[in-house]
Amino acid sequence: MQKKYFRYNILASDIAWAVLFFVVVVFVANWQTKHANQTAAQVSNTLEILFHKEKLASLVTDHETGSRAYVLTGQPQFLQTFQHSKRTIPVELKTLSRLTSPSPFQQSLIDSLAIYFKEREKYVDSLVAAAKYLGAQPAATMLITGKGKTYMGHIRRLLATFHEQENRNYQQHLVEKEKALGTQKAIFFSVVLLMLAALVFFSVREKNRIAKENRDRSASLEHSEKRFRALVENNENIIALIDQNFTTIYRSPAAERITGYTAAERTHLKAADLTHPEDMQRMEEMMTHILAHPGKPFPIRMRSRHKLGHWLWLQGFFTNMFHDPAVNGIIVNLRDVTEEKRVQEEVVKLNEELEEKIAKRTDQLQAAHNDMEAFTYSVSHDLRAPLRIISGFTSILEEEYASRLDDEARRLTSIIKNNTKKMGNLIDGLLDFSRMRLQDVHHSYIDTNKLVEEVVKTTSEHAAHQTEWIIGNLPSAWGDINSIRQVWINLVSNAVKYSSRSEHPKIEIGSFEERGQTVYFVKDNGVGFDSAYKDKLFKVFQRLHSADEFEGTGVGLAVVHKVISKHGGKVWAEAEVGKGAAFYFSLPQNNS
Known part of the structure; x- marks a missing residue:
C-alpha cells in the first residue's frame, strides 16, 4: 500500500514535472516563434524602407535634372518633372520617417534630408523663377555658382549613409531570423525527444502549427524578395x-x-x-x-x-x-549623366562667352569714362574762359565808360552780366552732375539726424524768410557721406525756395521703413507742381517753373536721382499745384 502510494506519488510528481516542463517548453517555443515573426517583420520593414529610399533617391534625381534642364532649356516638360518630384519628395520623407521611427539615427538623417531639401528647394525655386521671368542666361549664371551642387552633395551623402545603415539592419535582421529559426527547431526536437511517449498529441499539434508558420514566413519572405527584385528591375x-x-x-x-x-x-x-x-x-x-x-x-x-x-x-x-x-x-x-555633362559643357561655354562680353563692356565703359573726363575738362577750362572774358569786359564797360553809357546801354550790360552768371551756374551744375556720375561710392554709417541738422541750419541762415521746421527722428543711413549730404542740401534748399511765397512756410522732414529699405522725405507747403510732369523732374535741365519765377539750373534733382540710384535706392515725388510738394528717396538698410 505504501509502495503503491509512493509509486503513485512518484508518478504524480513525474507527471507534474513533465507538465511543468512541457508548459515551460511550450512557453519558450511560443516566445521564440513570436520572436521569429518579429524578425521576419523587421526584414520586411527594412525592405520596404529600402524601396522608399530608392524611390526618394530617384525623385531627388528628377528634382535636380528637371530643374537644371528647365533653367537651361526653358522646356515645360522639364518643369513638370521638377514640380512632380517637388510634391512627392515630402511624402516619401514622411513615409520613411514613419517606417524608421524606432531608430533615432535614421530619424536624424531624415530630418537633415528634409532641411537640405527645403534649402535646395528655395534655391531651385529662385532659379526657376529667374529662368521664367529673366531668361535662360541670368538663370544659367546663377546655376554655375555651384550652390545647388553643394546641396545635392549633402543630400546624396545622407541618402548613401541612410542606405548603408538600412543594409546593415537588413543583414542583422536576417541573421537574427536564422538564429530564431534554429533555436525554435532545437526546442521543438527537445520536446519531441523528452516527451515523445506522453506528449505525442501535443508534439504533433505543435509541429503542425510550426510547419504552418514556416510556410507563412516562407511565403512572406518570397513576397518580400519579389518586391525587392521588382524594385531593382524597375529602377x-x-x-x-x-x-x-x-x-x-x-x-x-x-x-x-x-x-x-x-x-x-x-x-x-x-x-x-x-x-x-x-x-x-x-x-x-x-x-x-x-x-x-x-x-x-x-x-x-x-x-x-x-x-x-x-x-x-x-x-x-x-x-x-x-x-x-x-x-x-x-x-x-x-x-x-551624358545629358548633364553636355549641359555642363554648355554652361562652361556660356560662361566663357559671358566673360568675353563683360570684358568688352568693361572696355566700352572705360572708353566712355575717359570721354566723360575729357568732356568735363573741356567744360571746366574751355567754356569758363570765354565767360570770364565776357563778364570782365562788361564790368570794364560799366566802370570806365559809365559816363558815356545811357540807361539802355547800362540795362543791356546788366543783362549780359546776369546771363553770364546763369551760364556759369549751368556749367557748375553740369560739372557737379558729371562728377557725381563718375564718383565712387564709399559706404560708411551716417548720423542722419546730425547731417540734416547741419543742412537745415546752413539753409535757414541764407533764407530770406522764417520757416517752420518739423523734423522727426531720422534713422542712421549706410552710404557715401559726401554724396548723401548733397542730396539733403538739394532737397532742403528746393523746399525752402519753392515755399518762400507761402504766407507761413512749413517744411516737414521724416522717414519710414518699406520693404527692407529706409525711406526719407522732405515735404513743403509751397507752389507745388502738376503731377503729370513729375517724371521730368529728375532729368538734367528739366524744370517745371521758369527762371523768372524761381532761380535754378535744373541740375539739382538730377544729381539727387544719380546719387540715390548709385546707392541702390529710388527717388520719387508727389505734389499738387498750390498745395506743396513731397520728395522721397530710399536707401537700402545695412545688413552686415
Missing part, C-alpha cells in the same frame, strides 16, 4: 553585380535601355571593350582601391560605349561586397 539606374574580373553576374533591365546591349550581347564583351581608353587606367586603380576596402561605396564617373558607337557618361557607386557570402561580388549602381 532607372543600372544596377549590376560583377566579379573581380569585371565579369557581369547580374545586370538590371535598365542597362539595356541605357547602353543598347542586350544581356546576351553583353556576355560576349569584356569591360575593357566598353570602357573609354582614357578611363582604363583610372578604373584599374579604382578597382584595386575598392577591393582593399570592403563594404565602402566609392563614387565613380566613367565613359562607356553605347551599342550605336557613341560614348555615354555614367556616374554612381561601386561597393565591394565580397565579404558577404549572400552577395559575393561588387555592387554597381550607375546612372546616365
Whole structure:
C-alpha cells in the first residue's frame, strides 16, 4: 500500500514535472516563434524602407535634372518633372520617417534630408523663377555658382549613409531570423525527444502549427524578395553585380535601355571593350582601391560605349561586397549623366562667352569714362574762359565808360552780366552732375539726424524768410557721406525756395521703413507742381517753373536721382499745384 502510494506519488510528481516542463517548453517555443515573426517583420520593414529610399533617391534625381534642364532649356516638360518630384519628395520623407521611427539615427538623417531639401528647394525655386521671368542666361549664371551642387552633395551623402545603415539592419535582421529559426527547431526536437511517449498529441499539434508558420514566413519572405527584385528591375539606374574580373553576374533591365546591349550581347564583351581608353587606367586603380576596402561605396564617373558607337557618361557607386557570402561580388549602381555633362559643357561655354562680353563692356565703359573726363575738362577750362572774358569786359564797360553809357546801354550790360552768371551756374551744375556720375561710392554709417541738422541750419541762415521746421527722428543711413549730404542740401534748399511765397512756410522732414529699405522725405507747403510732369523732374535741365519765377539750373534733382540710384535706392515725388510738394528717396538698410 505504501509502495503503491509512493509509486503513485512518484508518478504524480513525474507527471507534474513533465507538465511543468512541457508548459515551460511550450512557453519558450511560443516566445521564440513570436520572436521569429518579429524578425521576419523587421526584414520586411527594412525592405520596404529600402524601396522608399530608392524611390526618394530617384525623385531627388528628377528634382535636380528637371530643374537644371528647365533653367537651361526653358522646356515645360522639364518643369513638370521638377514640380512632380517637388510634391512627392515630402511624402516619401514622411513615409520613411514613419517606417524608421524606432531608430533615432535614421530619424536624424531624415530630418537633415528634409532641411537640405527645403534649402535646395528655395534655391531651385529662385532659379526657376529667374529662368521664367529673366531668361535662360541670368538663370544659367546663377546655376554655375555651384550652390545647388553643394546641396545635392549633402543630400546624396545622407541618402548613401541612410542606405548603408538600412543594409546593415537588413543583414542583422536576417541573421537574427536564422538564429530564431534554429533555436525554435532545437526546442521543438527537445520536446519531441523528452516527451515523445506522453506528449505525442501535443508534439504533433505543435509541429503542425510550426510547419504552418514556416510556410507563412516562407511565403512572406518570397513576397518580400519579389518586391525587392521588382524594385531593382524597375529602377532607372543600372544596377549590376560583377566579379573581380569585371565579369557581369547580374545586370538590371535598365542597362539595356541605357547602353543598347542586350544581356546576351553583353556576355560576349569584356569591360575593357566598353570602357573609354582614357578611363582604363583610372578604373584599374579604382578597382584595386575598392577591393582593399570592403563594404565602402566609392563614387565613380566613367565613359562607356553605347551599342550605336557613341560614348555615354555614367556616374554612381561601386561597393565591394565580397565579404558577404549572400552577395559575393561588387555592387554597381550607375546612372546616365551624358545629358548633364553636355549641359555642363554648355554652361562652361556660356560662361566663357559671358566673360568675353563683360570684358568688352568693361572696355566700352572705360572708353566712355575717359570721354566723360575729357568732356568735363573741356567744360571746366574751355567754356569758363570765354565767360570770364565776357563778364570782365562788361564790368570794364560799366566802370570806365559809365559816363558815356545811357540807361539802355547800362540795362543791356546788366543783362549780359546776369546771363553770364546763369551760364556759369549751368556749367557748375553740369560739372557737379558729371562728377557725381563718375564718383565712387564709399559706404560708411551716417548720423542722419546730425547731417540734416547741419543742412537745415546752413539753409535757414541764407533764407530770406522764417520757416517752420518739423523734423522727426531720422534713422542712421549706410552710404557715401559726401554724396548723401548733397542730396539733403538739394532737397532742403528746393523746399525752402519753392515755399518762400507761402504766407507761413512749413517744411516737414521724416522717414519710414518699406520693404527692407529706409525711406526719407522732405515735404513743403509751397507752389507745388502738376503731377503729370513729375517724371521730368529728375532729368538734367528739366524744370517745371521758369527762371523768372524761381532761380535754378535744373541740375539739382538730377544729381539727387544719380546719387540715390548709385546707392541702390529710388527717388520719387508727389505734389499738387498750390498745395506743396513731397520728395522721397530710399536707401537700402545695412545688413552686415
